[in-house]
Amino acid sequence: MSAVLGSAVLAAESEQIGDPVLNIAIFGAFVVVTLVIVFRASKNNSTAADYYAAGRSFTGPQNGTAIAGDYLSAASFLGICGAIAINGYDGFLYSIGFLVAWLVALLLVAELLRNTGRFTMADVLSFRLRQRPVRMAAALATLAVVFFYLLAQMAGAGGLVALLLGIEGVAGQGLVIAVVGALMILYVLVGGMKGTTWVQIIKAILLIAGAGIMTIWVLAKFGFDLSALLQGAVDTAGEGGEALIEPGKQYGASGMSKLNFLSLALALVLGTAGLPHVLMRFYTVPTAKEARRSVVWAIWLIGVFYLFTLVLGYGAGALVGPEAIKAAPGGVNSAAPMLAFELGGVVLLGIISAVAFATILAVVAGLTITAAASFAHDIYASVIKHGEVNPDGEVKVARITVVVIGILAIVGGIFANGQNVAFLVALAFAVAASANLPTIIYSLFWKRFNTTGALWSMYGGLISCIVLIAFSPVVSGKVDPATGASLSMIRDTSVDFHWFPLDNPGIVSIPLGFLLGIVGTLVSKERPDREKFAEMEVRSLTGAGAEKATVH
Template identity: 55%
Template sequence: MSGDHQTLALLLFSAFVAVTLGITTWVGRDRHGSAEEFYTGGRLFSPMENGFAIAGDYMSAASFLGISGLIALFGYDGMLYSVGFLVAWLVVLLLVAELVRNCGRFTLADVVAARMRERPVRIAAGTSSVAVSVLYLVAQMVGAGSLVALLLGGTSEAARSWTVIGVGALMVVYVTLGGMRATTWIQIVKAVLLMAGTVALTVFVLLRFHGDFNALLTTAAERSGHGKEFLSPGLAYGGGWTARFDFISLGLALVLGTAGLPHILSRFYTVPTARAARRSVVWSIGLIGGFYLMTIVLGFGAAAVVGTDEVRASSAAGNTAVPLLALDLGGGAGSTGGTVLFAVVAAVAFATILAVVAGITLASSASVAHDLYASLKRPRRAGKPHARSHATPHPKPSAKSRAKPRGEVAVARFAAAGIGAVAIALGLLARDLNVAFLVGLAFAVAASANLPVLLYSLFWRNFTTRGAVWSVYGGLVPAVLLVVFSPVVSGSPGAMFPGVDFHVFPLQNPGLVSIPLGFLAGWIGTVLSREPADEAKHAESEVRSLTGAGAV
């Protein structure tokens, strides 16, 4: 871009950041510091508002930048992410949404602890929630770095690094100042902008080919360098047995991972009833479904209009395919139209990143404060159960107990800063990986550590505390270790540390191994447990999950 056009792009780009900060400040001014306000926004959002917020939380940089980039690079095989992310919502709608809203209060651990001994369960669930959240945050950081580096006119490593640091700082500001209420409104604004921007780009792509989708696909295949193979399965996952097992592993992770994502589960607590939670999911499925259909057009459009080689030259992982497509559709580099459309798309993509990182940071800081901090601080009472259990309906806090929630909120704000620092460090290491691929790893960890314990707690009468703890760690530890010793970290040209090779696990996604291990560990822990399952707690939890009686 020329200097003037680059300045225009930066001004348009910065305007959105200023608007979102203004929303955060305005919405956060009336907060009264309670845990319910900070974690759930007072549970005052309507199903439509929450549905838009869920869509805004879910349609991350992986969706807008990563999926389109993978389709531009690998054609048919790149569409797996679009299909997997969308199908996953059927699991959420049918098995999770209503039951979680009735059983929990703020976090995933609330659901599990409703019928178990709280301390070990909360520590395990809180640890896994933070691990999943940090992995998800890394993907958003990488997307932000690629986007702003392109906006500044190149692929400068310094620009990408400073962008990652800046996004980390902004997400901490959003969470600490505004809590769930501000985060939700940022996500709603982002969802509206993202859908509008995606619709506009999709229309422009189809107009370029006069509405002929077949011509679009034919041109994409010609400019990809792979010919008809670009439109057939196997370009990315059609090699030997390793590639095929990676395909299955990725599919399992995408379909099962959404129901275990902490920042998605926490959204069900922001509505007043379980029925509203289910209606929220219906709203979000409609928005998300339409969006993922359009990412297919954008991905093939980038291959046809920009060219696969040019996309790969800008970003080896394909993260800049959509901004480059916008630049070309607007008139090309150096044109005012191209600059404006590019800047608008960049602002929308950055809005996507900011909204998602705010939601994830809030969910993970809530786990640190509400689960880890509160559990470690709570004194043990010899020979007696805890004075208050989440197995009973949550009473309104007395005047004496108000200090504890306020203390949790303060810890949550400090935790947001710590989590942001960890995500920044990992984001700098993973800056050359595709953001959709990184999110796939987060989904695999969520499906391995969180989903088994959640389903067992909701549906298995004999499930015990030992089974819950073993289920979480039995999925979390193998998933993380398999990623560390996989080609993602070392031993391949695109690894985090390409100069060394200590990988022993051949697959890039651990889901095929770690997800069954999570379920198996929960079953073994329950079978070997000396502590019998509490029938009374299970019955009470079952009634509350199905009817909402006693739910907060």
């Protein structure tokens, strides 16, 4: 979802938007307030359940709001608004796709995972399978998803925040990435899941309130007439503006572009149901009833927000104009900030900048706590120590992991600065859909499924996904026909080793992950533990024993 942030990284050197002093003041106020909340929340972090799952102390509405905060990344606000302003109907397909993806995640796996697991996704996958190999595979897939997702957020954060603060040069943007990373480490290190959850709740409220205010403001300028707003966008776009309200402007040019969209949509819709940092949020509520309440709140908040993006996107197209947006320092990412400036000047722009910063900070904190839990709980405690480790030792390892992951994310974000962030995000979603989701589905619903099938599915999905993206046009060989500039991760247009034609491998690697799970199960002589499956089925459907879930 953060793919659209990439262009801001390169454009930040040209000029800045708004008043950097005002933006820094608003950023500083947000950091101070959230740090106070995180330190207060950290006083109750005494056990592993406190650190990983916030002591399962959040209510449904609180957790639902935090889920919305975890799910709505900066690209949901900045990127989708820009996509709608530039591509109209085809841009709004992103909003529809992300909302449908959330429904798939909630209705298919979320509550069942919450009832069966304890802290991480691997708890569920290893419940009735051989623990050590499955935990290792699940943890590696989780770390791969989280790292590349985190890398994309960090690289996007560097470009976006540097742009808004008027920081020029690679060194300055690297400093921004380091500051964002350091804050992320501090939040997670001190606050654990409880502190991270409160940051996400605050961020969700700010993001939805900010988008709501701007939506009402835009509608007021057009007499609260949506048809007038759409017509304004068409008129401002000039010749060919009618394409903004018709399908096919971005994905209807050729059969390959349609196939590209289908592959990307498949990865996003199904990948969300396998994103570990989203699924982990369901371990923070005390009961299945509260998990269901979380679902209701999350759906309403996310759905309303994506309706706001429709108005904001077409509003930016009407009041700012597609050409002005594309020519701005941040490219399509500038649509929402430029609309804010058009509506309320530097003050509203400063507030929207702070909301974008809050969004990035909350998402990277959620990703980091997930990666720390996966390594400490699944690899260190369960595989290396064979489950013989006290909770204090496990939390200590989790905190060390937070620092290591944070440093790696900072270094990786600095190196990825100026690279194609779309590659990193596509990889994260494709890995989640290819490696995690098939095993989750089979573990929950297929009685015959065994360890061999799980390993074939996870490793096969992971490897095929990475290989296909490495040899896709996203990495090399994609050139802008108008300018001749490289659109690939490798900027040298003379380098071209791609043989896979699609930008996203989802349409190949996801079915392959499901197929390998079936084949691995059927060719294996391993006999499934039917009693364990029956126990897992009862627990997943009723929640009985979920609060006392143990590692098997």
